[in-house]
Amino acid sequence: MFDLVWLIPLCPLIGSVINGLLGKKIKNETVIGGIAAGAVFCSFLVACGILFQLLSLPGEERVFQKTIFTWIQSGTLKADIGFLIDPLSATMLMIVTGIGFLIHLYSIGYMHGEEGFYRYFCYLNLFTFSMLCLVSGNNLLLMFIGWEGVGLCSYLLIGYYFHKKSAGDAGKKAFVMNRIGDFGFLLGVFTLFWYLGVNHNVWTINFVELAKSADLLVPGAVVTTVCLCFFLGATGKSAQIPLYTWLPDAMEGPTPVSALIHAATMVTAGVYMIARMNFIYIKSPTALLVIACVGAATALFAATIGTAQNDIKRVLAYSTVSQLGYMFLAMGVGAFGAGVFHLMTHAFFKACLFLGSGSVIHAMHHALHHEHSDADPQDMRNMGGLKSKMPITFLTFLFATIAIAGIPGFAGFFSKDEILWQAFANPHHGSANLALWGCGAVAAGLTAFYMFRLVFMTFFGQTRLSEKAFHHLHESPWVITVPLVCLAFLSVVGGWIGVPKILGDVLGGFPNYFEHYLEPVFAYSNAYVAQHAHGAHPSHAVEWGLMGTSVVIACAGIGLAAGLYLIAPSVPEKFVATFPVLHRAVYNKWYIDEIYDFVFVNPCKALGNFLWKGFDVVVVDGIVNGVAAVVRGFSGILRYVQTGFVHNYAFSMVIGVVVIVGVYLFR
Amino acid sequence: MTIPLYEVLILASILFAMGLACVVAWRANVIMMLIGIEIMLNAVMLTFVGGSAHWGIAEGQVFSLMIMALTSAEVSLALAMVAYLHRRKQSVDTDDFSSMKG
Numbered sequence: 001m002f003d004l005v006w007l008i009p010l011c012p013l014i015g016s017v018i019n020g021l022l023g024k025k026i027k028n029e030t031v032i033g034g035i036a037a038g039a040v041f042c043s044f045l046v047a048c049g050i051l052f053q054l055l056s057l058p059g060e061e062r063v064f065q066k067t068i069f070t071w072i073q074s075g076t077l078k079a080d081i082g083f084l085i086d087p088l089s090a091t092m093l094m095i096v097t098g099i100g101f102l103i104h105l106y107s108i109g110y111m112h113g114e115e116g117f118y119r120y121f122c123y124l125n126l127f128t129f130s131m132l133c134l135v136s137g138n139n140l141l142l143m144f145i146g147w148e149g150v151g152l153c154s155y156l157l158i159g160y161y162f163h164k165k166s167a168g169d170a171g172k173k174a175f176v177m178n179r180i181g182d183f184g185f186l187l188g189v190f191t192l193f194w195y196l197g198v199n200h201n202v203w204t205i206n207f208v209e210l211a212k213s214a215d216l217l218v219p220g221a222v223v224t225t226v227c228l229c230f231f232l233g234a235t236g237k238s239a240q241i242p243l244y245t246w247l248p249d250a251m252e253g254p255t256p257v258s259a260l261i262h263a264a265t266m267v268t269a270g271v272y273m274i275a276r277m278n279f280i281y282i283k284s285p286t287a288l289l290v291i292a293c294v295g296a297a298t299a300l301f302a303a304t305i306g307t308a309q310n311d312i313k314r315v316l317a318y319s320t321v322s323q324l325g326y327m328f329l330a331m332g333v334g335a336f337g338a339g340v341f342h343l344m345t346h347a348f349f350k351a352c353l354f355l356g357s358g359s360v361i362h363a364m365h366h367a368l369h370h371e372h373s374d375a376d377p378q379d380m381r382n383m384g385g386l387k388s389k390m391p392i393t394f395l396t397f398l399f400a401t402i403a404i405a406g407i408p409g410f411a412g413f414f415s416k417d418e419i420l421w422q423a424f425a426n427p428h429h430g431s432a433n434l435a436l437w438g439c440g441a442v443a444a445g446l447t448a449f450y451m452f453r454l455v456f457m458t459f460f461g462q463t464r465l466s467e468k469a470f471h472h473l474h475e476s477p478w479v480i481t482v483p484l485v486c487l488a489f490l491s492v493v494g495g496w497i498g499v500p501k502i503l504g505d506v507l508g509g510f511p512n513y514f515e516h517y518l519e520p521v522f523a524y525s526n527a528y529v530a531q532h533a534h535g536a537h538p539s540h541a542v543e544w545g546l547m548g549t550s551v552v553i554a555c556a557g558i559g560l561a562a563g564l565y566l567i568a569p570s571v572p573e574k575f576v577a578t579f580p581v582l583h584r585a586v587y588n589k590w591y592i593d594e595i596y597d598f599v600f601v602n603p604c605k606a607l608g609n610f611l612w613k614g615f616d617v618v619v620v621d622g623i624v625n626g627v628a629a630v631v632r633g634f635s636g637i638l639r640y641v642q643t644g645f646v647h648n649y650a651f652s653m654v655i656g657v658v659v660i661v662g663v664y665l666f667r
Numbered sequence: 668m669t670i671p672l673y674e675v676l677i678l679a680s681i682l683f684a685m686g687l688a689c690v691v692a693w694r695a696n697v698i699m700m701l702i703g704i705e706i707m708l709n710a711v712m713l714t715f716v717g718g719s720a721h722w723g724i725a726e727g728q729v730f731s732l733m734i735m736a737l738t739s740a741e742v743s744l745a746l747a748m749v750a751y752l753h754r755r756k757q758s759v760d761t762d763d764f765s766s767m768k769g
Contacts, residue, residue, distance in 0.1 A: 644768030646761045647694045654691060 001049040002064045005083045008043045008050075008093060009132040015039030016125035023118020033108035036121035040104050040128055044097035051090050059520050062087055065138050065208060072141070076203035077193070084138035084207055088521045091340065092135035092272055095347050099264045100128050102483035106355055107256040109479035110362060120160060120254065127153035131265050135272060140189045140205040143273070147185060147237065150266045151178040157261060158253040170249040177246040181236015185273075188229030192280070195222050207276060214279035214524050227280060227287030231294075234270025238324050241298045245593055247321055251313040255358030258313060263320050263354050264347040271327040271343050275521070278336045282525040288428055292332025296423070296439035299325030301590075303446035307453070308586040311378050312357045315454050319404070320350055322443055326419050329440055333429065334529060335422035337518045341498045342415035344514075348494045349403040349412055352487035356397035359476045359484065360458060363390060367465065367472040380454065385463035389473040392481045394459045396488035401455050403491040405448035406554040411495035413551075416444060418500050420550055421543055427533035437546070441553055448557030456565040502543050675717030683710035697749050697759045701742065708738050 015036050023032050054062050067082035083089075104124060111120050130149025137143045151174075159171030189205065197203040200216045217223050234240065239247035250262050261267070274281060274291070281287055299322045306318035323346050330339030363386075364377035375382050387394040403410035406417065424437040463470050475481065498514035499507070519526070564571050576583045585591065689703030712731040719727025749759060756763050 642768060644765030645694075646697075646700070646764070647691060650700075651691050654687060 001046070001053045002085055003066060004046055005050060005066050005085055005136065006068055007046050008083075008097065008136060009129050011039040011042040011046075012036075012125040012128040012132065016122050016129060019118050019125065020122035023122060026118065029108070029112060029117055032118045032121050033104070036125050037101060037104035037108065039125060040097060040101045043128070043132065044094075044101050047090070047093040047097045050085055051094055054085065054087065054090050055517075059516075062520055063208065067138075076197060077205070078203075079139050079141040079205060081142065082138040082206075083136045085136070086521055087518050088272070088275060088340065089136050091344065091518070093132065095344055096128065096131050096135060096265050099347055099351050099487070100131075100260060102486055103256050103260040103264075103351065103355070106259075106358070106480050106483040107254075109477050110256050110358055111254060114254075116160070120157075123153055123156045123160070124257070124260070127157065127261060127266070131269070134269055138207055140192075140207075143276075144182075144185065144189065147233070147269065147273075148182065150261070150269065151175065151182065151237070154178070154250070154261050154266055157257040158250045160253055160257070164252070167252040170246075170252040174246040174250050177243050178236045181233045181243055184229045184232025184236070186233075188226050188233065191222065191229060192226045195226065210277075211279050211524065214283075217280060217283050219283045219285075223280060224284040224286045227277075227284045228290060230273065230277060230280075231270075231287065231291055234273055234328070235294065236270075238267050238270030238328070239321050240270070240294050240324065240328055241301065244298060244302065244321050245596060248314055248317040248589070251311070251317050255313065255354060255361060258317070259351045259354030259358065262317065263350040267320065267324055268327070268343045268347065271324070271331060271339055274328075274331045275336045275340050278522055278525045279528075281331070282334060282528050285428055288332050288334060289432065290332070291328055292423070292429060292432070292436055295325045295328030295330070295332050296436045296443075297325070298322065299329060299443040300439045300446075301325075303443040303450065304586060305589050306450040307446060308583060310380050311376075312360065312380050312383075312454065312458065313354075313378055315380075315450055316350070316353055316357060319353075319447065319451065322447060323350065323404070325443070326416060326440065329423055329436060330419040333419075333422050333426040333433075333436065334525065335419060335426065336522045336525065337515045338415065338418040338422050340518060341514050342419055345403070345411035345415040345491070345494050345498075348487055349400040349491035352396055352400035352484060352491050353404070355480070355484055355487065356393050356400065359390065359393040359480050360386060360397075362476055362480070363393075363473050364465075366474075367469040370472040371466060371469040373466070373469065380457040382464055383458045384461045384465070385459070385470075386473065387459040389470070390459075390475050392475055393484060396481075396484040397459070398455060399488040400491045401451045403495075404451055405558060406444055406550060408551060409492075409495075411491050411493070414495035414498050414500065414503075417547055417550055418498070420444070421500070421546055424546055425538050425543070427529065441550055444550055445553040445557040448554040449561045452558045452561035453565050456561060460566055461569070502540060502547075669720075670717075672717055672721040675713065675721075679710045679713040679717065682713065683707050686710060694761050697752065697761055700761065701745050701749070705738065705742070708734060 015038070018035055019026075019032055026032055054064075064085040065082055066085070067080045069081055070078065071081045072079040104121075107120065107124065111117055114120065127150060130146045130153055132146070134143055134146025134150060137146060155171045155175040155178075158174050159168050161167045162171075192210075193203065193205055196210075196213060196216060200213065202209070202213045202216060204210060204213070236243045247262055247267065251258055253262075281291075302318045302321035302325060306315050306322065309315045309318065323342070327339045327342050327346070330336070330342060360383070361377050364383065368375055368377050368382075399410070403412040406413045420437055420440045423440050424433055426433060429436065465473070499510050499512055501512055504510035504512055564575075588594075683706075686703045686706030686709075689706065690700050693699040693703065712734050715727040715731045715734075717727075719725065719731075752764060753759055
């Protein structure tokens with residue numbers, strides 16, 4: 001089964017090529033969607049096979065490399081088209097293919113009747129291919145190919161409705177932001193390659209070989225630089241401060257795209273990359289601290305913005321940014337396993353939430369369309385009371401919301417609680433731990449608040465639609481609800497494979513399968529920490545206390561949301577009236593976009609305008625036009641020589657002959 | 668009696684100068700220019716023949732024969748062009764054909 005790993009990325013690529021080249025001729029939506037979803041399903045089957053084979057091996061043997069051919073061989077640089085299978089990449093393969101398949105299925109229903117249906121599935125398959133390259137490549141360059149590929153597909157899919165200017169702009173913004181991060185990623189690759197090569201004569205970009213030579217990485221400025229360069233790449237791709245602003249704008253794309261790319265898979269690439277390179281990061285406490293702080297700050301910051309947005313998808317977008325912040329917090333405190341666990345559970349419930357919101361938007365769009373109303377189908381202020389009309393969507397959405405809010409028993413609780421606990425108890429950051437935990441805990445409360453605010457505004461209370469439009473609301477077809485149910489099921493039970501030890505002990509020795517399963521990947525880091533870092537080990541009572549606190553905070557968030565948006569809906573308005581400045585600042589996302597425009601975008605535009613009008617037009621064009629003008633001036637004089645009279649030419653020939661003969665004779 | 672080489676050369680020079688003057692000065696008629704060219708070529712042939720006789724080498728005379736052949740070819744082409752030009756403008760005045768002016 002391991003030998004078939006190349007099929008995993010290949011199937012979506014073939015699907016993409018077929019739909020891209022022939023889709024326009026095929027026309028039949030079922031066939032196009034079937035090809036695309038079928039290709040991903042094939043990958044999913046292979047990924048399942050690989051996972052089972054991997055699980056049948058003992059822990060320390062769970063690393064397998066499959067080289068297809070040598071891609072680049074130049075001096076000391078050697079890069080293969082090769083795949084790496086270990087517990088981490090197998091997990092990612094399962095997430096990408098599994099959720100990817102559900103979202104492909106969902107898209108068939110959601111994109112029904114859209115212009116460019118085949119184009120959408122071509123891009124979506126191409127994205128899946130790139131993402132699978134990213135997570136299964138066995139060297140940094142192949143990962144970079146995937147890294148760039150997903151960025152490209154993200155751009156294409158955000159700008160899917162390219163006739164809308166806002167969509168085109170959002171695509172460009174995402175692309176430019178990602179380019180900044182990619183620049184950091186490349187610098188990281190170069191620095192790492194150079195450092196190991198020059199100092200230790202280990203010229204490699206292969207992950208397995210890098211991991212073997214982890215001991216050669218001496219903690220210091222260079223290692224920190226490498227880590228921070230890679231982390232810059234991660235902030236771009238995974239929408240962290242300071243490069244997060246593209247993600248909320250990316251909601252211009254179709255909703256399944258938001259679910260697949262901007263919630264479940266692509267944005268987690270940064271987390272995966274850091275987990276993959278954990279043996280380098282563990283050597284640099286400075287880089288870990290930066291990551292932890294950025295993660296915690298992003299988690300809190302994005303959560304505050306999420307509380308005041310009215311667009312259903314924007315709330316989810318800020319929620320995604322916030323949850324990604326949690327994952328980076330986990331990475332920054334050295335809890336790589338917990339971060340990857342949260343990546344997985346988040347993929348379940350956030351994909352479910354996005355697809356649920358897509359189902360709502362789909363229904364709202366049709367209802368409003370019937371009424372010829374031009375109200376915004378994504379604005380929660382137009383919704384309300386949808387639960388009776390869309391019971392499946394409502395229930396799945398509710399389960400996913402409970403999961404993200406961190407209610408015990410659901411997936412989000414286990415992963416989020418583990419991260420918060422590690423933030424508090426890790427041996428890396430000393431006194432900063434409390435602040436990190438505090439940020440995470442407050443963000444958890446805010447998460448519970450804004451998610452339930454969303455649920456209450458959308459599904460509960462009196463509808464704010466007109467009676468006729470409300471009458472036209474209906475539940476989505478099965479291709480949409482089946483993925484919702486699958487994902488909701490995973491959101492509910494998915495956490496039980498990673499039950500924290502303290503809870504597992506109470507439950508009668510229930511093991512933490514997931515952590516145990518990922519252990520070989522992080523073995524080096526864990527051993528390194530055990531050897532070098534000596535932090536306090538807080539007691540079980542503290543752990544229970546923190547767990548209780550986070551549950552209480554989550555419940556408080558839910559309670560507040562219920563109070564404000566169910567019981568006393570007039571309070572938020574009063575609150576807004578009392579603190580207009582605060583509300584405006586939060587509603588306008590703390591004016592970060594405006595600040596970026598002022599500090600970076602406008603100066604760049606001014607510089608570009610100057611280079612255009614001041615340098616290009618005056619200097620470059622001036623030189624070119626000047627040369628032309630001089631030639632023209634001279635030829636204007638010289639043209640009089642060409643009289644057109646034969647005798648003039650004959651005469652000039654005679655003179656020429658005389659001169660030549662004269663020179664010859666009197667030389 | 669042998670004619671000394673310099674006398675031959677003087678005659679050739681006079682012929683060449685006349686032909687050249689004809690080409691440069693007689694612009695009213697293309698045919699006259701052609702005749703001038705022919706005269707210049709004859710002057711050249713005369714030089715060849717004179718040289719050949721003086722040094723007793725046959726190549727000069729062979730060359731003259733070749734120039735004759737070449738001239739006849741040239742004249743037949745040139746006259747065809749003159750006929751064509753005449754057909755276009757009903758004139759053989761060279762000044763009428765100056766449309767290639769820069």
